[in-house]
Amino acid sequence: MCKVEREMTQNSKVRVRFPPSPTGFLHVGGARTALFNWLFAKATGGKFLLRIEDTDRERSEERFTDDIKESLQWLGLQWDEEPVFQSKRLDRHREVAEQLVAKGLAYKCDCTQEELEAIRKNFLEKKLPYRYPGTCRDKKTHRKDFVLRVRNPDTGETRFTDLIRGDITIPNKDIEDWVLVRTDGNPTYNFAVVVDDHDMGITHVLRGEDHINNTPKQALLYKALGYDLPFFAHFPMILGKDKAKLSKRHGAASTLEYRKMGYLPETMINFLVRLGWSHGDQEVFSVDELKKAFNLDAVGKANAIFNTEKLDWISGIQLRAKPAKELTSYIRKYFAEEISPYASIDPARFESGVAIIQGKVKLIPELIEQMDCLFGPDPSYPADGLKGEEKVLAKQVITDLKPLLASNPYTVESLEKAVRGYAEEKEIGFGKLAKATRFALTGGKISPGLFEMMAVQGKETVSRRFDNLLKSLP
């Protein structure tokens, strides 16, 4: 925590917000912005709020609001107060707009979109930077349709402090008289944000770097309105592999798709937090650790590329770290359809199946797939699964092991002792023996540890599969 933050957090409660517009699914860039806000709230003992910015009635859809909420909840980023819907605050926005007009800080502009387009085109042709020229600033009479624009100073400069980047200064001549209220009476983003952040008591505006250019506009409005400026911080962007701003065409559109792919929430959080934030050499974090360790001055300034190599590595680690019981109920909740073939399996057995596989895979679908050798139908034995001499050995080993294990308790230790004892006695290399046994039990070459597997499969299955193999052998 840097000095400014410390002063701030000592004097009053931190309140941050995540303000998505429901015009698309929550992509991972948005998810990370939400995460940083949430972590900052947790680290400072503040509140994390959700505001749905649905002032664009045309493009806003309820299914996107649902997607955003579900994504946040899946990740565990629970908001602390009822979500605010910007569209329900219309009256308040109009009220503030009127105050601005009354003070002469906003004015009506009846330029049509066509007229503006012509001006814009003209500026572009002359290679001049386009800015609304203030045509209507002092006009007395207006057409029926008009917008409200702010009256911004033409000279001087606007400065604000970014907690990550330091002071940022913009000449006022580069800030145009932008639109506050549309022809249809709805507020624009930059206007609604300022009013809402102020009314919601937001102390820290933490958002993506794509908003840096909006900040001077908003800062000017705060001043015009007589509001205290909140602290600002702009996070670097997450870019796609082509180094362009993340969008639909970069693989997964919605954060929820990562859930489907089999990543855990803690995996996403661990991965996302390291895109732009660091803590010495530490790479692996639990969510609880993050809630204590997160701070703004360890956030970097440079953009990061969303590269899933490390995501998979973290996934393996988090999968291994999750208690089998929790992992099992997570799988039951989100992969119900995928595990439906194992519906009849005793829950405790199912959980031990999860336990012996979770350390070997990186994603949940892989885990479910590997459970097939435990709970699926008996395997068939491909003819080329074992070579000639291996078949001879297999026949001997399985024939001997069958009665030996039939009278043995089915615990990992006891099974291991019995089988290893047998191998020693017969002077058969354990590797060869294991290969034959594995083939008998799975019909393949890859499986969980032999004894863990047998213990989960149970005496009946093991014995039956031993018989099956013997029958298939010449």
Added chain:
RNA sequence: GCCCCCAUCGUCUAGUGGCCUAGGACGUCGCCCUCUCACGGCGAAAACACCGGUUCGAAACCGGUUGGGGGCGCCA
């Protein structure tokens, strides 16, 4: 075109003037461990964009160049 932001291995990053012949992690490639697959251990290749300053001393500070990103809507 104009404005803003940024710049260390392929990728994520450490680094706040001397500890840097630049550290960690992912990925890659070897070797080891091992009942297979994983895990784990050891090792290798791999970066301070460029040019000028400032300084006894720059990856670090300043300026410029180049490169990248973002913005320039009655979208958010």
